[in-house]
Amino acid sequence: MWQSLKRKILNRSAYFTSYVKLIPILKNIDKSSLFVDCGANIGDISSLFLSRGAKVIAFEPDLLAFSRIQKRFSGGQRIELINKAVADSDGKAMFYYHKERLKSEGVEFTVSSSLLREKINVDGEHGIEVEIVDLCKYIDALGRKVDILKMDIEGEEIAVLNKMISEETYKRVGLILVETHETKIPGHREKVAALKRRIHEEGITNIKLNWI
DSSP, X not given: OHHHHHHHHHHHHHHHHHHHHHHHHHTTXXXXXXXXXXXXXXXXXXXXXXXXTXXXXXXXXXXXXXXXXXXXXXXXXXXXXEOSEEESSSEEXXXXXXXXXXGOSSSGGGGGXXXXXXXXXXXXXXXXXXXXXXHHHHHHHHOSOEEEXXXXXXXXXXXXXXXXXXXXXXXXXXXXXXXXXXXXXXXHHHHHHHHHHHHHHTTOOSEEESOO
């Protein structure tokens, strides 16, 4: 019970931090804007952009979280919900839940589900197979610019961003907001540091790491 309460508090704290940082961005969002939410969970951030009139595309592979976001936005005309994970290729992959997930009936631990088995807070022995979507290919096929891309994909962001840079997909996005997870994944501090160097060396200004 304590772990569940702690996780709920951390989730709300992260949401309010995100909200404060998004205020100046949301001021420039209107009905012409497109927001792509990768790792939408139960839709808290998507909801903020919908409230400004934006068109929203929300990816969420966790079945429990997806059922909540479906219910939350049932009948919504400006949001497209996709029960898949984003990655650097199309196909299928194993998806691992938080270690406390099976002990709780709530959605609080769904925020930590990951494609990466080595993530220290997931149960690497038990996973489910999910569909994965090549984000670069998906954005290319949209036929329009993405105004804001939010990426909270529990470690997969390194591979996705490196591909976006290599294929110059980042140029089709106004602003990319990314949460990195180097404290939870062995070896990711070096990968995040290398990604930061690459972003700096290539003069990329629209990718914001560790935005919350």
